[in-house]
Amino acid sequence: MTVEHKILFTGTMGAGKTTAIAGVSEIPPVSTDVRNSDTSVAKATTTVGLDYGELTLDNGEKLRLYGTPGQMRFDFMWRILGRGALGVVILVDNSRPDPLADLDIYLDGFAELIAQTACVVAVGRMEQHPSPGLDAYARRMEAKGVVCPVLPANVTDPQQVVQLLELLLLQLEV
Amino acid sequence: MNITPRIRLAAESAIDTLMREIKGVKAVVISTEDGLELAARVENTAQVARLSAIASSLAALGAVAGEESQLGLCDNVAIEATHGHILMLQARHPEMTLIVSVVTSRDAIIGQVLYFAKQATQLLQHA
Amino acid sequence: MTGANTVPKGQRALLSYSVEGLQHREEVLLKSLIRLLDHRTHQNWSWKAEQADLRVVGAQIAIAAASPQPAVPTLTVAHADPQRGPFLALPLHTDALEVALNRLGAMVVHARGLGLAVTEVPMGEHEEFRMLRWPPAAVLEAPIRLRLATLMTNRPASVLSLQQRSPATRQECADFLADLQRAGLLERAASPGVLVTASAPDSVFPDSRFPAPTRDAVQLGLLARIRNRLGLQPPGPQ
Numbered sequence: 001m002t003v004e005h006k007i008l009f010t011g012t013m014g015a016g017k018t019t020a021i022a023g024v025s026e027i028p029p030v031s032t033d034v035r036n037s038d039t040s041v042a043k044a045t046t047t048v049g050l051d052y053g054e055l056t057l058d059n060g061e062k063l064r065l066y067g068t069p070g071q072m073r074f075d076f077m078w079r080i081l082g083r084g085a086l087g088v089v090i091l092v093d094n095s096r097p098d099p100l101a102d103l104d105i106y107l108d109g110f111a112e113l114i115a116q117t118a119c120v121v122a123v124g125r126m127e128q129h130p131s132p133g134l135d136a137y138a139r140r141m142e143a144k145g146v147v148c149p150v151l152p153a154n155v156t157d158p159q160q161v162v163q164l165l166e167l168l169l170l171q172l173e174v
Numbered sequence: 175m176n177i178t179p180r181i182r183l184a185a186e187s188a189i190d191t192l193m194r195e196i197k198g199v200k201a202v203v204i205s206t207e208d209g210l211e212l213a214a215r216v217e218n219t220a221q222v223a224r225l226s227a228i229a230s231s232l233a234a235l236g237a238v239a240g241e242e243s244q245l246g247l248c249d250n251v252a253i254e255a256t257h258g259h260i261l262m263l264q265a266r267h268p269e270m271t272l273i274v275s276v277v278t279s280r281d282a283i284i285g286q287v288l289y290f291a292k293q294a295t296q297l298l299q300h301a
Numbered sequence: 302m303t304g305a306n307t308v309p310k311g312q313r314a315l316l317s318y319s320v321e322g323l324q325h326r327e328e329v330l331l332k333s334l335i336r337l338l339d340h341r342t343h344q345n346w347s348w349k350a351e352q353a354d355l356r357v358v359g360a361q362i363a364i365a366a367a368s369p370q371p372a373v374p375t376l377t378v379a380h381a382d383p384q385r386g387p388f389l390a391l392p393l394h395t396d397a398l399e400v401a402l403n404r405l406g407a408m409v410v411h412a413r414g415l416g417l418a419v420t421e422v423p424m425g426e427h428e429e430f431r432m433l434r435w436p437p438a439a440v441l442e443a444p445i446r447l448r449l450a451t452l453m454t455n456r457p458a459s460v461l462s463l464q465q466r467s468p469a470t471r472q473e474c475a476d477f478l479a480d481l482q483r484a485g486l487l488e489r490a491a492s493p494g495v496l497v498t499a500s501a502p503d504s505v506f507p508d509s510r511f512p513a514p515t516r517d518a519v520q521l522g523l524l525a526r527i528r529n530r531l532g533l534q535p536p537g538p539q
Contacts, residue, residue, distance in 0.1 A: 032234035
């Protein structure tokens with residue numbers, strides 16, 4: 001049986017989880033997108049199960065990339081997908097009304113995983129929406145006892161997604 | 175959510191029927207495919223607080239399983255548990271896809287549950 | 302007209318300035334201008350209430366009292382030059398301010414290099430520190446610092462342990478920790494205990510006395526394989 005390793009991507013609807021995985025995965029990503037019925041968010045579809053991508057390592061083992069649904073009502077999926085993960089990348093959309101509150105949801109929802117493994121916070125759309133700034137994010141995390149990298153990222157660029165993964169791996173080095 | 179009154183009425187009517195007809199029924203929940211509850215009738219409120227979201231995830235995973243096995247669209251997902259059953263069916267109305275979840279005790283007759291649930295789903299699809 | 306800062310992406314020195322004896326309106330304008338000039342000045346300047354690297358004062362203060370610390374330069378901002386040293390005329394002009402900051406900044410950096418600057422607490426290279434919060438962008442200008450900061454997110458580190466775990470030089474690690482300290486982002490980790498490697502300072506053993514937070518041991522070689530697959534360099538000294 002192939003040994004499995006996984007990394008999670010989480011964040012609000014439209015933050016770019018599916019895109020991030022698509023940029024790095026060697027297979028076309030599997031997604032469970034359905035029609036979005038929430039009229040307060042201008043997005044046609046939303047993930048209700050998971051996004052899935054994978055990379056094959058040189059010894060045949062797989063690194064699985066999972067995108068979780070973003071809404072809190074799917075937090076059971078966060079728990080299921082989080083089991084045994086190497087770490088989590090939290091994608092935040094700075095164009096939303098209260099991105100720091102969004103961040104809180106994932107810091108809380110993945111608290112145990114973050115404490116035991118690694119976490120990177122990637123803030124998207126910062127160029128057009130510079131506020132809140134990165135220092136505000138750092139302080140918000142500090143308030144929750146979390147110190148982890150927070151940086152701007154455009155996940156449509158696969159190289160930037162790779163950089164996020166690199167920062168995750170760096171935290172796991174003994 | 176933008177649910178037309180017609181669909182909403184049809185959902186309520188479907189729930190009435192299922193609660194009445196199915197022996198051993200404990201709850202019926204109708205929700206959107208992205209996990210928001212539309213209508214529900216339950217014996218114990220706490221039971222189904224998240225059933226809508228869970229049903230939507232299961233339905234989506236069922237769809238993936240169906241596709242991967244090249245069996246076409248997933249129509250329903252059935253769960254058999256120690257103390258009962260849960261059946262989740264897709265109701266594909268032209269305006270939106272809904273998920274009908276029926277929770278029953280162990281003494282329910284699966285065939286009967288399926289029959290009435292499918293019938294209700296058909297009616298919903300043509301609302 | 303001074304050109305944009307063309308220094309390659311190294312880390313600029315992080316300097317602080319205090320303000321005393323200026324009218325409120327002038328102080329607010331001064332702070333805004335310094336912020337605006339950040340992309341051009343040779344050093345990064347941030348305001349501090351006291352014990353700053355540079356004192357900016359109004360004419361009254363300049364005349365009344367000399368700087369309490371000789372190594373801390375004083376810049377007088379006023380309508381008339383009281384002839385007490387560096388001076389900037391009101392109303393403030395960005396070009397003149399930029400020139401003054403660069404000149405005085407160079408002096409402070411030089412003084413630091415000679416060990417004369419304000420609040421320089423020497424840091425032992427085995428001394429372990431915890432990083433309190435992800436640092437602001439100004440502290441992370443040099444790309445290597447992103448890696449160093451990341452290494453500090455999960456456990457305490459010392460100059461030496463950072464050097465062992467990254468491609469950074471000892472000086473880069475020391476400068477990074479010094480900047481974190483100046484920014485109030487460092488806290489001493491609990492007593493380091495006995496230095497097992499006292500006799501072999503460049504030991505190959507990881508220099509941290511503190512266990513990483515409980516986590517299942519990551520499979521040997523897994524991280525290297527993932528790095529390889531993603532086309533990334535290995536993390537340690539090159």
